[in-house]
Amino acid sequence: MPKLQELQDLTVQVRRDILRMVHKVNSGHPGGSLGCTEFIVALYNEIMELKDGFDMDGAGEDLFFLSNGHISPVFYSVLARKGYFPVDELNTFRLINSRLQGHPTTHEGLPGVRIASGSLGQGMSVALGAAQAKKLNKDSKLVYTLHGDGELQEGQNWEAIMYAAGKKVDNIVATIDYNGQQIDGATKDVLPMGDLKKKFEAFGWDVVDIKEGNDLEAILKGMKEAKSRTGKGKPVCVLLHTIMGHGVDFMMYTHAWHGKAPNDEQLATALEQNPETLGDY
Amino acid sequence: MKKYIDQGKNDTRSGFGAGLAELGRTNPNVVALCADLVGSLKMEKFIEENPERFFQIGIAEANMMGIAAGLTIGGKIPFTGTFANFSTGRVYDQIRQSIAYSNKHVKICASHAGVTLGEDGATHQILEDLGLMKMLPGMTVINTCDYNQTKAATIAIAAYQGPVYLRFGRPKVANFTPVDQKFEIGKAVMLNEGTDVTIVATGHLVWEALIAAETLEKQGISAEVINIHTIKPLDGEAVLKSVKKTGCIVTAEEHNYLGGLGESISGLLATTQPTPQEFVATKDTFGESGTPEQLMDKYGLNNKAIVNAVVNVLKRK
Numbered sequence: 102m103p104k105l106q107e108l109q110d111l112t113v114q115v116r117r118d119i120l121r122m123v124h125k126v127n128s129g130h131p132g133g134s135l136g137c138t139e140f141i142v143a144l145y146n147e148i149m150e151l152k153d154g155f156d157m158d159g160a161g162e163d164l165f166f167l168s169n170g171h172i173s174p175v176f177y178s179v180l181a182r183k184g185y186f187p188v189d190e191l192n193t194f195r196l197i198n199s200r201l202q203g204h205p206t207t208h209e210g211l212p213g214v215r216i217a218s219g220s221l222g223q224g225m226s227v228a229l230g231a232a233q234a235k236k237l238n239k240d241s242k243l244v245y246t247l248h249g250d251g252e253l254q255e256g257q258n259w260e261a262i263m264y265a266a267g268k269k270v271d272n273i274v275a276t277i278d279y280n281g282q283q284i285d286g287a288t289k290d291v292l293p294m295g296d297l298k299k300k301f302e303a304f305g306w307d308v309v310d311i312k313e314g315n316d317l318e319a320i321l322k323g324m325k326e327a328k329s330r331t332g333k334g335k336p337v338c339v340l341l342h343t344i345m346g347h348g349v350d351f352m353m354y355t356h357a358w359h360g361k362a363p364n365d366e367q368l369a370t371a372l373e374q375n376p377e378t379l380g381d382y
Numbered sequence: 383m384k385k386y387i388d389q390g391k392n393d394t395r396s397g398f399g400a401g402l403a404e405l406g407r408t409n410p411n412v413v414a415l416c417a418d419l420v421g422s423l424k425m426e427k428f429i430e431e432n433p434e435r436f437f438q439i440g441i442a443e444a445n446m447m448g449i450a451a452g453l454t455i456g457g458k459i460p461f462t463g464t465f466a467n468f469s470t471g472r473v474y475d476q477i478r479q480s481i482a483y484s485n486k487h488v489k490i491c492a493s494h495a496g497v498t499l500g501e502d503g504a505t506h507q508i509l510e511d512l513g514l515m516k517m518l519p520g521m522t523v524i525n526t527c528d529y530n531q532t533k534a535a536t537i538a539i540a541a542y543q544g545p546v547y548l549r550f551g552r553p554k555v556a557n558f559t560p561v562d563q564k565f566e567i568g569k570a571v572m573l574n575e576g577t578d579v580t581i582v583a584t585g586h587l588v589w590e591a592l593i594a595a596e597t598l599e600k601q602g603i604s605a606e607v608i609n610i611h612t613i614k615p616l617d618g619e620a621v622l623k624s625v626k627k628t629g630c631i632v633t634a635e636e637h638n639y640l641g642g643l644g645e646s647i648s649g650l651l652a653t654t655q656p657t658p659q660e661f662v663a664t665k666d667t668f669g670e671s672g673t674p675e676q677l678m679d680k681y682g683l684n685n686k687a688i689v690n691a692v693v694n695v696l697k698r699k
């Protein structure tokens with residue numbers, strides 16, 4: 102089990118990867134990626150039970166579905182550094198003929214990806230299907246997902262949220278990146294979504310709040326708590342309170358960096374704030 | 383002309399139900415999903431025999447398509463059931479991203495296609511679904527013509543790797559294809575050899591094409607009748623071979639002429655062997671309430687319409 106310091110080091114390195122990836126192609130989504138870095142690092146390196154290698158069916162291991170596919174940089178970096186594909190391949194992000202498409206896809210056969218995402222609002226349904234397949238297969242492993250908070254404005258989510266509770270899909274832990282931001286501004290200004298915790302609970306979910314969504318210890322504690330609540334007849338939701346752009350001071354607390362790459366100078370500043378730990382790709 | 387016997391009127395959706403029930407007994411990986419239309423899709427037998435392999439989704443088609451995609455991760459072969467309208471247009475982006483682009487082994491089974499849905503009217507009568515589905519890269523698109531063919535197709539698509547759209551309908555129609563005829567995805571079926579004109583038909587128009595050919599025979603016109611059940615991939619070889627002989631073609635389908643089988647064939651002919659063609663199809667219009675027979679007549683989708691189209695195309699030879 103990796104020590105906290107190792108996870109910390111990995112987190113900083115993943116931040117560097119994200120920044121360098123989007124800078125190189127002058128496109129991509131750093132804000133949400135940076136805000137979810139601790140979470141995805143913790144999930145893949147401490148929370149999920151994973152087999153070696155990759156096969157599509159993922160029998161006998163936990164699965165993860167990234168529904169908010171625009172934060173592909175953090176997903177790709179964590180997958181690569183977990184060993185799903187060579188870290189050097191991060192160099193090809195968003196380039197022609199790359200397996201690292203702007204949004205994640207199975208189309209180019211990138212190990213670690215089980216569904217295309219990018220068009221928002223579809224991941225929860227897919228995860229529910231995979232969770233129900235696990236039940237049919239008597240596979241006791243879990244299905245984890247991540248969704249944007251703005252993404253919850255898509256109606257398909259609420260079909261899925263209703264279904265999950267109604268059909269007692271209790272082998273799923275769905276996490277919401279609760280950063281309060283989306284493209285056009287704060288979620289409360291674009292479309293206020295009310296009390297998400299109460300909404301999930303009213304739909305029949307068990308909800309775990311992780312107030313410090315950029316603190317590794319808090320994430321580990323919260324996710325272990327979430328895991329312990331699976332298998333009890335209710336789907337489990339984690340409200341992960343994050344700071345968009347976390348770890349780069351001028352990118353924090355704003356939607357401005359949702360989908361904008363830093364220029365050379367900004368990159369240098371951002372990297373200074375995140376000194377190399379495991380080695381750049 | 384070769385004689386075809388109606389073995390007894392039946393609906394294509396019942397062929398689907400029978401095929402699904404058989405799959406339930408023979409293939410443990412087959413699972414079924416439905417969005418509150420179990421009776422309409424004739425899924426009762428499968429559900430009765432395999433309750434643990436059936437997922438009642440409720441009236442939430444987008445969720446159904448996503449869940450189906452997810453079920454393939456874990457080795458299942460999901461068959462979704464709802465009306466054609468709600469199987470396609472309602473959930474186009476879900477199919478596009480989670481099924482087609484993700485290349486998931488989902489079988490989208492769509493009943494009540496076209497105007498023969500009848501009295502419910504245009505809100506339910508989709509005439510655009512073949513076009514929507516055939517434009518998706520990697521999607522196989524099938525439109526069956528009778529009970530036996532629908533049953534055989536349902537069984538065949540389970541063994542096929544990749545996403546499939548299977549389209550069938552509501553009314554009881556002639557059941558004339560042999561009960562033991564093997565369903566080969568992507569292979570046209572020669573129904574009657576002829577020399578003057580090629581009639582290519584799909585779905586409910588196939589039986590009408592056979593009646594039309596009989597009428598034409600009495601007028602001294604020899605019609606070749608081909609059933610194309612797989613719109614995509616299209617059996618271009620069968621079409622080209624036939625028009626080389628006849629020199630003209632009529633395509634017949636219960637669908638808009640834009641986006642349908644006829645359009646696929648004209649695309650093929652334009653780039654290989656330009657051939658006079660007439661379309662028996664709806665002409666960029668919505669449907670309306672009425673009986674299936676009245677609607678097929680009003681929208682020019684029956685044997686009379688096919689005979690007229692043949693007369694017209696022969697003049698252009």
Ligand SMILES: Cc1ncc(C[n+]2csc(CCOP(=O)(O)OP(=O)(O)O)c2C)c(N)n1
Pocket residue numbers: 132133134169171172219220221222248249250251252253278280282283284345359
């Ligand atoms: C169906 C759909 N509509 C619109 C978009 C464009 N889009 C991409 S990300 C985004 C905002 C998402 O907000 P949120 O889920 O909160 O993610 P965050 O900005 O916090 O990363 C939008 C509108 C999309 N990708 N998919």
Ligand SMILES: [Mg+2]
Pocket residue numbers: 249250251252278279280281282283
């Ligand atoms: Mg957000």
